[in-house]
Amino acid sequence: MRLVDIENLTVDFPQHEGTVQAVRGVSWHLAAGESLGIVGESGSGKSVTCMALLRLLREPPAKITADRLELVGENMLTADRHKLASIRGRVAAMVFQDPMTAFDPVFTIGHQIIETIQAHRSVSKSQAKAEASSLLAKVEIKNPAAMLESYPHQLSGGMLQRAMIAMALSCRPQILVADEPTTALDVTIQAQILQLIKGLQSELGMGLVMITHDLGVIAETVDRVVVMYGGRVMEEGPVQSIFDAPAHPYTQALLRSIPGQTPGRHRLIEISGGSPSPVHPPAGCPFHPRCDRADAKCKETPPFMAIAESRHAACWRLP
Amino acid sequence: MTPALELRGLNKSFHLKTKGGFFPSYTELRAVRDVNLVLPTNSIVGLVGESGSGKSTTGMLAMRLLEPTSGQILVDGTDITMLDHIALKSFRRKMQVVFQDSYSALDPMMTLQQIVAEPLHIHHIGTLSEQKAAALDMLERVGLDRRYGGRYSHELSGGQRQRVAIARALILKPTVLVADEPTSALDVSVKAQIINLLLDLQKERGLSILFISHDLSVVRALTDEVAVMCDGRIVERAATETIFTTPRHPYTRALLDAIPVLNPHLRRTRMFLSREQINAATPRLRAIDLAAKCDPSAIPQLVAINTNHHVEAIVT
Numbered sequence A: 001m002r003l004v005d006i007e008n009l010t011v012d013f014p015q016h017e018g019t020v021q022a023v024r025g026v027s028w029h030l031a032a033g034e035s036l037g038i039v040g041e042s043g044s045g046k047s048v049t050c051m052a053l054l055r056l057l058r059e060p061p062a063k064i065t066a067d068r069l070e071l072v073g074e075n076m077l078t079a080d081r082h083k084l085a086s087i088r089g090r091v092a093a094m095v096f097q098d099p100m101t102a103f104d105p106v107f108t109i110g111h112q113i114i115e116t117i118q119a120h121r122s123v124s125k126s127q128a129k130a131e132a133s134s135l136l137a138k139v140e141i142k143n144p145a146a147m148l149e150s151y152p153h154q155l156s157g158g159m160l161q162r163a164m165i166a167m168a169l170s171c172r173p174q175i176l177v178a179d180e181p182t183t184a185l186d187v188t189i190q191a192q193i194l195q196l197i198k199g200l201q202s203e204l205g206m207g208l209v210m211i212t213h214d215l216g217v218i219a220e221t222v223d224r225v226v227v228m229y230g231g232r233v234m235e236e237g238p239v240q241s242i243f244d245a246p247a248h249p250y251t252q253a254l255l256r257s258i259p260g261q262t263p264g265r266h267r268l269i270e271i272s273g274g275s276p277s278p279v280h281p282p283a284g285c286p287f288h289p290r291c292d293r294a295d296a297k298c299k300e301t302p303p304f305m306a307i308a309e310s311r312h313a314a315c316w317r318l319p
Numbered sequence B: 001m002t003p004a005l006e007l008r009g010l011n012k013s014f015h016l017k018t019k020g021g022f023f024p025s026y027t028e029l030r031a032v033r034d035v036n037l038v039l040p041t042n043s044i045v046g047l048v049g050e051s052g053s054g055k056s057t058t059g060m061l062a063m064r065l066l067e068p069t070s071g072q073i074l075v076d077g078t079d080i081t082m083l084d085h086i087a088l089k090s091f092r093r094k095m096q097v098v099f100q101d102s103y104s105a106l107d108p109m110m111t112l113q114q115i116v117a118e119p120l121h122i123h124h125i126g127t128l129s130e131q132k133a134a135a136l137d138m139l140e141r142v143g144l145d146r147r148y149g150g151r152y153s154h155e156l157s158g159g160q161r162q163r164v165a166i167a168r169a170l171i172l173k174p175t176v177l178v179a180d181e182p183t184s185a186l187d188v189s190v191k192a193q194i195i196n197l198l199l200d201l202q203k204e205r206g207l208s209i210l211f212i213s214h215d216l217s218v219v220r221a222l223t224d225e226v227a228v229m230c231d232g233r234i235v236e237r238a239a240t241e242t243i244f245t246t247p248r249h250p251y252t253r254a255l256l257d258a259i260p261v262l263n264p265h266l267r268r269t270r271m272f273l274s275r276e277q278i279n280a281a282t283p284r285l286r287a288i289d290l291a292a293k294c295d296p297s298a299i300p301q302l303v304a305i306n307t308n309h310h311v312e313a314i315v316t
Helices: A044-052 A081-087 A109-120 A125-138 A144-149 A159-168 A187-204 A215-221 A239-244 A249-257 B055-062 B086-093 B112-120 B130-142 B146-150 B158-170 B186-203 B218-223 B240-243 B250-260 B276-278
Strands: A002-015 A018-031 A035-037 A061-063 A068-071 A092-094 A173-178 A207-212 A224-229 A232-238 A303-306 A309-313 B005-019 B025-039 B042-050 B072-074 B097-098 B175-180 B208-213 B225-230 B233-239 B296-308 B309-315
Touching: A002 A207, A018 A044, A018 A207, A018 A232, A035 A044, A035 A215, A035 B086, A044 A068, A044 A207, A092 A159, A092 B072, A092 B225, A109 A125, A109 A144, A109 A159, A125 A144, A125 A159, A159 A173, A159 A187, A173 A187, A187 A207, A187 B250, A215 A239, A215 B086, A224 A239, A224 A249, A232 A239, A232 A249, A232 B240, A249 B186, B005 B055, B025 B042, B025 B055, B025 B072, B025 B233, B042 B055, B042 B218, B055 B175, B055 B208, B097 B158, B112 B130, B112 B146, B112 B158, B130 B146, B130 B158, B158 B186, B186 B208, B186 B218, B208 B218, B218 B240, B225 B240, B225 B250, B233 B240, B233 B250, B233 B296, B240 B250, B250 B276
Parallel strands: A035 A207, A035 A224, A092 A173, A173 A207, B042 B208, B042 B225, B097 B175, B175 B208
Antiparallel strands: A002 A018, A002 A061, A002 A068, A224 A232, A232 A309, A303 A309, B005 B025, B005 B072, B225 B233, B233 B309, B296 B309
16 A cells, blocks of 8 residues: 555645745655655745645645545545544654754653653553653664753754654654755764664654755665656656666756765856746746756646656656 | 965853853853964865854854954954954955855845945945946846846845845955855755856955855865864864865764765765764874974874875874
């Protein structure tokens, strides 16, 4: 069974100046135990897709429509409040970019993890505390007892992110959604957290959705990649084949623009122009105004077509 | 040739209150310890390290936006450490800064043309119409159409705002630019544009840039030399490619090892060293093997292993 099945998802935010079209017809799925990376720049719709999947967006203003929006076979579009509360945390848990704002500053870490465990499972407080302690040990925290008594402001970003991962794992979810989990962290801590997430994912057999703007993080952690731009999926496929032979001009340009791949001081290959407007997106392929291979045809929306085994891309200029 | 900027034995301590009340007690935080750094004219030097390493504090000290506890700051060979604020004002024309967060760096009530012209106004350079024309020229140079002059910063994207910040920093034609994480908040595709802009402006204006960053990939593409900071000290300093190909200090190696590899075929499990393990692995060098004369000491010191490669080591 698929853990996640999304077909033709759109998310709109009506505003005074016009409707922000954050997600425009996105489809992807996640198999059991699989890890999927969603890579895109800010405004590409990668986070909104996952927030919509867990129905974490305030509706209204958000307007979610989809042909299918399923989490472990449950229809997320029709699920009511109680259903959602039981799905979130238990079926799918989320780790956010900024652990400092994700924790409540007036309660201890222990209080918040114990509260989460007790909200989903009928266990005694002492049982929950013992479990919180073992979870913290699992995320490689040296002194779990001291951590349980700590307040968020007493901990470093790396430590807090570990605590948040422990909290996310507390109800043994089948899917972990990590939204830029290492963006706010130092490079050495980032490597540790990524290794931790990867290790836990294979150990617990969870599905993993890794949302990031960093292709390095993608290359290090996931099996399959979805590349998003301007609210649409540009390309999708296994991580090795995407890095070996990126098909979509956007993916190619993105990979070329990453600095530090060659020795010596040098100019980088930049992508000219800026991100598309979410209110008035360009007609057709959202990347065409910045694409050096675009022609008149690109003003029509390209189909998301199979280009090789388990590879798909949305571009008129392919193959 | 006189370096554009030189830091000599720079120290900065902050006193943090650990106990308040009638008899407060303080603890000393040594944010920057005995930093020696040379920014040669017409070059880009990278200052790298993790958060809390003291790299931003060093940048602030170099601009005298913070007062050093001890040490000297030389701009074009002139000691500016003791200058009063009037004398300092004219020196500030020579050194400008660009910060990471362009959103809070630009006044939301001013038009872009006013923002860029403001330094000219402060330093009484030119008439109002000349200032206005210079600001528009500068905006154009950093890749923003002259029509943007009448707009406000909230109308811009992150990359465009950073262009405005660069335009404002360069309108006084400074010789030294301190750039503190100017590309860290930007999207991947825009980051390359700003790096290229900095490279072009450096060449065209003979600028010297102190580039402070935690992003080693950007540092590799942009800089001539790199200094690595850890706990307020410089632990290694060398030409950029030397740092990337033959790092000597265990902390530098740990930083480089943590960079994500852009090739899924080369995934591996990393070994992480604790700070204690890194300190224990401080290189031990014999005094006679060093490029410059140096006294043996059990306390780690920054020594030259060849003319252009310095590393912190215990000299025996």
